[in-house]
Amino acid sequence: MNRKSLFLLLALCGSMLSVTAQTLFTYGPYKADAKEFLRAYNKNNTNSGGNKARSVKEYLDLYIKSKLKVREAYERRYDTLASINTEVENLRAQIAESFMTDPEIIGRLQKEAFQRSQKNIRVAHIFIAFKNPAGLTDTLAAQNRRDEVLKRLQNGEDFLQLARQFSDDPAVKINGGEIGFITVFTLPYEFENAIYGTAVGKTTAPVRSKIGYHIFKNLGERKSPGKMKARQILLATPPGADETVKKQLAALADSLYRRLQAGDEFGPLAKTYSNDYISAANNGMMPDISVGQYDPVFEKALWGLTRDSAVSKPFQTSHGWHILQRVGVKPAITDANNKEYQQELQQKIMADSRWKASKDHIYKQVREKAGVKQLLNNDIALRAYSDSLLDHAPMQEAGKSLSPSSTVLSIGKETYDLSDWISYAGVFRFRPDGTGAKPFEQVKEEWVQHTMFEYYKKNLEDFNEEFRNQMAEFRDGNLFFEIMQQEVWTRAQSDTAALQALYEKNRKDYTWKLSADVVIFFCSDPSIAQTIYDKVKANPAGWKKIADTYSEKVLADSSRYEWSQIPNLNKMTPRAGMMTSPLVNESDNTASFAYIFNAYPQTLQRSFSEAKGLVINDYQVILEKQWEELLRKKYPVVIDQKVLGAVLK
Structure with a gap:
């Protein structure tokens, strides 16, 4: 973790506990409440061996120091710096969209979508258009026709017969009013709601759309069969084709079917003859097919194939002649805890009209809170x-x-x-x-x-506490980094005279323990590590060229390390030319190993240049401690012991 990340982590807050907003401590004229402290404490999950009282007190000391530094940054108006505001605005732009939906509503819609995905409903449809045959809008006439259909349905007349008589859906001439099986996301959400809320054999109330009235009937239900993997040969009917052309296509379809029955492979025939050029390029293979995606005639033929490799007889739709081959079935996902499927449902919800429910929640909040x-x-x-x-x-x-x-x-x-x-x-x-x-x-x-x-x-x-906290925490974290940079880090690195004096005063603290000159290879995964290991072992002198060849997956660091820092050295004594075997990091599956140039089996004094990094760290501690003492004088800290006692419980 780099230095900026470390201090940002200290400054940031986390999940909220149910704590009454009480002042835990004051610093000068400013207050810090217990809820804010606990949010930070719980996010950082600080715990000293299970001793909560100890861990709370230790973290409180760090938290107070952080608060004092951030307050000083505000006093110096660092919050007006362009660099700070640019970073804050960039973060806002990145995360705001994820807060524009209500998690409770999205969760409810996901649960609903999952439940509906478990079954298919066979549906019939009557459509009454607002526009009359002349193309003019006549809503009164549409209402009268709607009412007549409803009356005749109530009197027991057959739904499909009425569909053939009244429906303005052009497809009724082909499907007789039956649109086949549907599942979740097949139809617009308002239609889906009406259908899934209707029992088998019953009809829905009329659903009004922008173009007319829709009445549906639930003809039957079945468990979801999942998705079908299939190949297709499509002999498309050209626009304006005459009867001669249509007969030729029918004859070709029959000929191809006979060849398939005789043992010809489906893929090559699809590649040669199919007019579905996308699937033809893949030997006729179509994307996985869910219920409700295609023409009812197509789906009836598809789902009528009861075994893998089975081939349908040629059948005709408005697109032309089709021959299908079943490749396999992917069963419906029935596990509500399947994360991948839940993510798929959420993505479909966000792209669907049902997301409007989440927007309605936003409108309600704006009306209630802002006016x-x-x-x-x-x-x-x-x-x-x-x-x-x-x-x-x-x-x-x-x-x-x-x-x-x-x-x-x-x-x-x-x-x-x-x-x-x-x-x-x-x-x-x-x-x-x-x-x-x-x-x-x-x-x-x-x-x-x-x-x-x-x-x-x-x-x-103003509307989302989690977003408000996250933005405030990020801004404070950046202010913390900025003022630490000014007061501690830059000063410690640039004051060469002070560093030299500190080194001379404490030379005995800056020694090499048992050490070695090594190159450590940090690899993206164990396989790459083994490859690099073998190449370096075969050609140690070419280690740099080898690392450069795999630069996207390997980082090679050549330096002097103490024995305890060398990966997989364990209790071995290093020697020139020795290699350690790759050590796999189980947390991220990376791996590292070392090649040793020289070993130093005794304690040696570090020169100033060798010790400079350690000296800078020590000087930073001194500068920070001196600065913290000044801040405590400027912003006297008073802890409310009673509130602290409640926090410790």
Whole structure:
């Protein structure tokens, strides 16, 4: 661990215990509470042989020293240094996004997704479009058709028959209203919720989307079969193909099937004939297939293959003719503690519309803690002003009372004017699918939500205690490092006269114990270590060139080391030309070994240059102790023994 990391660790705080906020000690006019101290103590997990009282008191001494130094850094306004603020802002940018979701909500969604992934539901669908056959929106007519379908379902009429009669889904002509099996993430979240909340044989209430009403029926359920590994030959139907071409494709599909039955290998045929060029390049192998990814006809044929290597008969979909070969099945993951699968579910949740639940939590917090006020309630004026600016049209009379600086919204102490609104609306007023402009009310609501989201992110410290603590701890850690650099480390390294005097005064403390001139090879893994070991053993003089060849995986350090520092020397006596065998570090699987140039089996005096690193360390201790005494005079420390007693329990 480098010096900066060590002192940052001392300065940082950790997990919070349930402790009443009481002042543990004061330092000058400043206070440090017990909860803050315990957070730091528990993160560093300081413990002296299981003696809590001893470990708390030892850590408290270090903690007080750290507090005094950080306070002095604030007094000197080091917190305004550009270098400090740049590091803090860089960290904020790196970690803020991870705090923009509510862990409790994400956890609930993960649990729900896992449970739903354990079964498939066979679904039928009726779609009632808002647009009539002429392409005009007619929501009243859609409501009337929806109500008629519901009435006839209540009277016991067959769902699939009604789908064929009423559904505006173009696929109904092929699937008769049955869309096949689905699983979690197959359909939009609002559809999935309706379906998974409906018993077998029952129908859902109508689900409204942007384009119409959807009614689903649960036709049956099964345990999830997992994912299928399969190969495909696709003979795609060209656009506008006539009957002659279609018959030729059908005949080719039959011919290929007969060749497969006769023993031809699937892969070469797929590579030669399949129009699915991505899978064809891989001998027809497709990515793992989950339920609900493909056409129901495709999936019925796929999951109808009951053994590995089985080949389907040719079948037709809207894409063309298909022949499938089952390669294998990856069983569904049923272990809720499978970390890899839980991570996969979380990633899908974050990319799915269900993440909106976490955003709703953010909006709620902003409204409750900061307060949200819409200060311009005249939508007629706002619409007129917006239309004029966004469409580059003459200003309408209703919008003339407004200006770019007119305040529209306030969140907490922040205000947002018409220029903010126009900047957003100019970019986001159109639907992403290219079907035209969104309704004015929708764009306005999305802007308010976007503004609340950005406010939350900008003021994350006010909403999330863990984030607030982490940022404060990082800033204090950097201040600690900066002031130590100024007061101790730089001074100790640059004051050559003081270092020389300290060395002369304590020469007897700066000696070589039993030592050796060695090169130590630090390797990324045991395999590399053995390779380097063998090469160096065969050619010791070429050790540097060997290390350079493997520079990305090996670090070679040539220096004088005491015997106790040489890896795997154990109780052996080193001698020139000796090599120690690789020593594996079990914590990270790295490995190290040494080649010995010369051995010194007696205690020797270190020269000043040889002892300089040790002298600097000793001088740093002296400087730091002197400085700490001055800080304690400037910020007298008073410990509340009663509170300390409670902490020690």
